Structures are given as C-alpha cells and as structure tokens.
Amino acid sequence: xxxxxxxxxxxxxxxxxxxxxxxxPLGKVTIGVLLCALALGKATLVAMYFMHLRxxxxxxxxxxxxxxxxxxxxxxxxxxDGFAVVHQTADKKAAVTEPAKx
Amino acid sequence: MSQAAVHSAVEPAETPLTPDSWGKLGMWxxxxxxxxxxxxxxxxxxxxxxxxxxxPNPYAVLGxxxxxxxxxxxxxxxxxxxxxxxxxxxGDRARAKVYLFLTALGGAIFVSLQAYEWSHLIHRGLHINGxxxxxxxxGTSFFIVTGFHGLHxxxxxxxxxxxxxxxxxxxQPAASYNAVEITGLYWHFxxxxxxxxxxxxxxx
Numbered sequence: 001x002x003x004x005x006x007x008x009x010x011x012x013x014x015x016x017x018x019x020x021x022x023x024x025p026l027g028k029v030t031i032g033v034l035l036c037a038l039a040l041g042k043a044t045l046v047a048m049y050f051m052h053l054r055x056x057x058x059x060x061x062x063x064x065x066x067x068x069x070x071x072x073x074x075x076x077x078x079x080x081d082g083f084a085v086v087h088q089t090a091d092k093k094a095a096v097t098e099p100a101k102x
Numbered sequence: 103m104s105q106a107a108v109h110s111a112v113e114p115a116e117t118p119l120t121p122d123s124w125g126k127l128g129m130w131x132x133x134x135x136x137x138x139x140x141x142x143x144x145x146x147x148x149x150x151x152x153x154x155x156x157x158p159n160p161y162a163v164l165g166x167x168x169x170x171x172x173x174x175x176x177x178x179x180x181x182x183x184x185x186x187x188x189x190x191x192x193g194d195r196a197r198a199k200v201y202l203f204l205t206a207l208g209g210a211i212f213v214s215l216q217a218y219e220w221s222h223l224i225h226r227g228l229h230i231n232g233x234x235x236x237x238x239x240x241g242t243s244f245f246i247v248t249g250f251h252g253l254h255x256x257x258x259x260x261x262x263x264x265x266x267x268x269x270x271x272x273x274q275p276a277a278s279y280n281a282v283e284i285t286g287l288y289w290h291f292x293x294x295x296x297x298x299x300x301x302x303x304x305x306x
Contacts, residue, residue, distance in 0.1 A: 011177050019170055022161070022305060032306055039301035043294050050180055050290040052283075060119045060130060067134050071141030078149040085153040 014042050122280055129284045133291045140295050143250060144302055147243045158235035164223070166304050172215050173300050179208030180293045183286045190282055193275045198282070199266050205289065206262035209255050216252050220245070244303060251299055254292045261285055
C-alpha cells in the first residue's frame with residue numbers, strides 16, 4: 001500500500017500525453033493507435049496499483065481479465081451485423097443512383 | 103466490540119482467492135460483470151460508428167476542455183480514495199473520513215459538471231434521437247454510455263457517504279479497513295471505465 005500513492009502521477013502525465021497526441025501532426029490511424037495504447041496503459045495502472053491487483057493472487061487476476069476476453073469476443077460477434085449494415089447502405093445507394101442514370 | 107466480533111464472523115479469512123475477505127472477491131466478481139456491461143456498450147458504439155457513413159467528429163462536436171478537467175478530477179478523487187485507505191491503515195479514522203469525504207465531493211462535482219455539459223449539448227441540438235451534425239446514433243450512444251457511467255459515479259458518491267458513516271460507527275480502524283478497501287475497488291473501477299469512455303467517445 002505504501003507504493004500505491006506514488007503512481008497517480010503517472011496517470012496525470014499519461015492524460016497530458018493523450019491530450020498532446022491529439023494535436024500532434026500524425027496520421028489519424030497513428031493517433032488512434034497511440035490513444036488506445038495510452039488508455040489501456042492507464043487502465044492497467046489503475047487496476048494494478050489502485051485496485052491492488054498486482055498484490056492479489058493470480059486467480060483473482062483471471063477473474064479481472066475475463067471481461068476483457070468477453071469484450072474482445074463481442075467485437076467478433078458484432079462484425080457480421082456490421083458488414084450487413086455496410087452492404088445494405090451500399091445497396092440502397094446503388095438503388096438510389098441507378099434510376100438517376102436513366 | 104460486538105461489531106468487531108460480527109465482522110470477523112462474517113468474513114473469515116478462508117477464501118483462497120482473496121485471503122483478506124470474501125467481500126473483496128464478491129466486489130471483483132461484480133466489477134467483472136459490470137465491465138462486461140460497459141464492454142458491450144463500447145463494442146456496440148464502435149460497431150455503430152464504424153458502419154456509419156456520416157458519424158460526426160466527436161472531438162469537434164463535444165469539445166474536450168471541460169471533459170479533460172473532469173478526467174483530472176476523477177483521477178484526483180481516486181488519489182484521495184487511496185489516501186483514505188492509507189490513513190485508515192495508519193489508524194487515523196478522522197483523516198480517513200476527511201479523505202473519504204473529499205472523494206465523494208470529487209465524484210459529486212464530476213456528476214454536476216456532466217449535468218452542465220449535457221444541458222449545453224442538448225441546448226446546441228444534441229438529442230438522444232437526432233442531432234444537427236450527422237448520424238442520429240451519435241447522440242443515442244453518447245447519452246447512454248456517459249449516462250450509464252454517470253449513474254455509476256452517482257451510486258459511488260452514495261456508497262462513499264455511507265462508508266463515512268460506516269467508519270464513524272466502528273471505533274477500531276481495523277474493523278472498517280476491509281470494507282473501505284472494497285469501496286475503493288468500486289471507485290477506482292469507475293475511474294478506469296471513465297478512462298476508456300473518455301478515450302473512445304471524446305478523443306478518438
């Protein structure tokens with residue numbers, strides 16, 4: 001617990017870095033990847049030190065990681081729906097533009 | 103005295119996962135479930151945004167100055183939560199209660215700022231069923247995700263105020279240490295979720 005209060009500084013620094021990243025002259029994808037990495041880093045710090053996960057048993061760590069796995073699977077569950085929406089929108093656009101040609 | 107006895111009877115140090123108490127294990131399992139809830143919301147948000155042709159630029163519409171300040175505030179309230187537990191561990195109940203109060207105050211200010219932000223955005227035309235900038239789902243997802251998080255903060259403030267009373271009612275600092283640590287788990291989790299929400303809904 002004595003170590004816990006030294007880490008919040010990193011969180012503040014990382015937030016400043018996040019804000020700085022937005023204004024950096026970088027590509028959109030690079031900024032996105034950087035922001036995601038920074039957010040994950042901050043979340044890990046909070047879980048490890050604030051929530052003492054680093055000092056708990058490994059099995060409790062598994063309990064904590066489970067939602068991450070489920071959330072990742074969720075993205076794949078949603079992907080088919082996502083593609084369906086994209087295709088529908090494309091079909092609609094095609095349907096709208098075709099009569100205009102005649 | 104009797105309460106200390108009840109405390110040790112309710113939470114024997116027998117759980118292999120969290121040797122301090124069963125309550126801690128219970129909170130972790132609750133938080134894991136809650137994380138799936140937030141994960142679902144954010145995954146759905148990402149999918150709706152990725153498949154939408156006219157999603158507004160959140161950064162331009164929402165503005166991030168106020169939200170960045172709110173993020174700092176929430177991180178600071180996590181620090182005061184750590185301090186509260188630290189003082190309780192050192193046997194200083196009075197200081198622990200002050201820091202618990204500061205944590206609750208930080209949460210209350212956060213929710214107030216969020217209400218202020220919402221009212222401004224609604225005034226500018228961001229509604230749950232449509233907005234002037236593009237995809238209607240932008241407003242829907244914004245209000246549902248930030249609202250769900252705001253409800254968690256509100257619940258946390260009530261939880262923290264209840265814990266001040268809990269500490270007051272127990273003359274032995276050690277008798278409330280575990281319960282305050284569990285409160286901290288919840289509060290830090292709310293902070294953790296905000297880090298994600300801030301990144302995905304405001305910055306990206």
